Amino acid sequence: MAEIVAAALTSHAPxxxxxxxxxxxxQRERLYAGFHELGRRLAAARxxxxxxxxxxxxxxxxxxxxxxxxVGLADEYDAPSAGGGKFMRxxxxxxxxxxxxxxxxxxxxxxxxxxxxxxYEIESWDELSVPLHFLTPDGVVPVLPIYTNCAAPPLPRLRxxxxxxxxxxxxxxxxxxxxxxxxxxxxxxxxxxxxxxxGRINPEWDHHVLDHIARxxxxxxxxxxxxxxxxxxxxxxxxxxxxxxxxxxxPGWKGEALAYEPVAEWITxxxxxxxxA
Amino acid sequence: xxxxxxxxxxxxxxxxxxxxxxxxALSDEDLAGHTLSEPERAALKAGNIDALxxxxxxxxxxxxxxxxxxxx
Numbered sequence: 001m002a003e004i005v006a007a008a009l010t011s012h013a014p015x016x017x018x019x020x021x022x023x024x025x026x027q028r029e030r031l032y033a034g035f036h037e038l039g040r041r042l043a044a045a046r047x048x049x050x051x052x053x054x055x056x057x058x059x060x061x062x063x064x065x066x067x068x069x070x071v072g073l074a075d076e077y078d079a080p081s082a083g084g085g086k087f088m089r090x091x092x093x094x095x096x097x098x099x100x101x102x103x104x105x106x107x108x109x110x111x112x113x114x115x116x117x118x119x120y121e122i123e124s125w126d127e128l129s130v131p132l133h134f135l136t137p138d139g140v141v142p143v144l145p146i147y148t149n150c151a152a153p154p155l156p157r158l159r160x161x162x163x164x165x166x167x168x169x170x171x172x173x174x175x176x177x178x179x180x181x182x183x184x185x186x187x188x189x190x191x192x193x194x195x196x197x198x199g200r201i202n203p204e205w206d207h208h209v210l211d212h213i214a215r216x217x218x219x220x221x222x223x224x225x226x227x228x229x230x231x232x233x234x235x236x237x238x239x240x241x242x243x244x245x246x247x248x249x250x251p252g253w254k255g256e257a258l259a260y261e262p263v264a265e266w267i268t269x270x271x272x273x274x275x276x277a
Numbered sequence: 278x279x280x281x282x283x284x285x286x287x288x289x290x291x292x293x294x295x296x297x298x299x300x301x302a303l304s305d306e307d308l309a310g311h312t313l314s315e316p317e318r319a320a321l322k323a324g325n326i327d328a329l330x331x332x333x334x335x336x337x338x339x340x341x342x343x344x345x346x347x348x349x
Contacts, residue, residue, distance in 0.1 A: 057337045062291045063284050083297030151337050153280065194336025196327055199349040235336055267349060 002175040006045035006182040007250050007275035008038050009213070009243045010131040011189060012054075015266040017130055018088045022265040034259025034272035035134035041274055042135050047182035049098055050136070050143045051168065051249075053242040054127035054186050055150035059084075060119065067117030068156040069164055071109075072145040073102045079124040079132060079139075088126060090133055095124075096142040101175075105144070108171050114164055122147070131186045141182075150187060150239045159222045161241040165248025172249070185246035187239025189269040190262075195235055201262040205232040206269040209240060213255035213273065218247055236268065246275070253277050283333030285313050289321060290338035299344045300324070 076094040085092045189206040229237045255273040262269045302324035320328035
């Protein structure tokens with residue numbers, strides 16, 4: 001049977017790689033160290049597939065068609081594309097997908113009451129490109145991205161995201177293939193992007209989120225409403241849906257924050273978290 | 278409370294963002310073929326990020342297209 005051999009939560013922001021020069025050196029180095037430690041632990045777990053819980057920033061799913069949850073069925077993903085890479089200052093690269101597993105997940109979801117949308121072509125922005133730049137620099141492990149709408153309200157409820165992740169975890173553990181699967185979720189924590197409060201970060205809320213994850217005490221987070229998060233975590237804070245989904249896949253696992261830095265210059269409360277039993 | 282959404286604004290901004298273009302303001306050429314209200318058209322042509330937010334543009338799209346107009 002397949003097994004979940006690793007799980008990690010990270011923030012994503014194009015400026016993490018796009019403008020490292022503007023971050024305070026000590027903050028940048030602590031956060032980069034957190035990413036590198038996550039990468040070291042991930043490599044040690046020898047994953048053969050990485051299931052990614054991520055979100056689009058409206059570069060793939062426009063207002064004419066906005067899925068709550070979407071499974072990537074692409075053979076490969078631009079992470080980043082040549083155009084996107086300019087902003088993140090990352091070289092363009094293709095990451096291999098896994099259509100067979102993604103299709104099986106999609107089919108199983110339909111049986112279980114999770115009617116995922118699907119896409120054969122997704123251009124990754126920072127949601128895949130930035131964390132995987134650190135975590136899988138060689139890019140040889142295939143990825144299976146699951147996109148959750150965190151950017152264009154109304155958004156799926158946190159409890160539903162958690163249940164979706166629970167389904168994904170059950171799917172992996174029930175898969176007959178002997179395969180080592182890692183989970184990575186990216187997004188959050190607090191940040192205000194493109195709003196009149198752009199640049200605001202709320203470290204107090206970020207620590208609140210991290211503390212609950214450290215104790216595997218998710219119930220208070222599952223009860224957060226869109227308005228709660230918008231007020232305390234900003235529109236970017238809505239991306240904790242990806243973290244919540246991952247945590248749903250590994251019930252009882254706890255999050256060890258390797259780094260947390262409220263980086264004003266990158267307008268994001270940035271964290272790297274190793275999740276373990 | 279879900280914020281007001283302007284589909285017309287987001288459609289224009291999506292088209293520009295997908296070209297990976299960042300601009301201080303949009304041109305008549307960018308707006309050609311789009312049905313917009315006068316306040317929407319004025320905000321796009323001025324690159325007025327606060328007005329765009331009030332008028333229902335998605336903040337991620339505002340940031341993508343008008344990045345240069347933000348202080349940070």
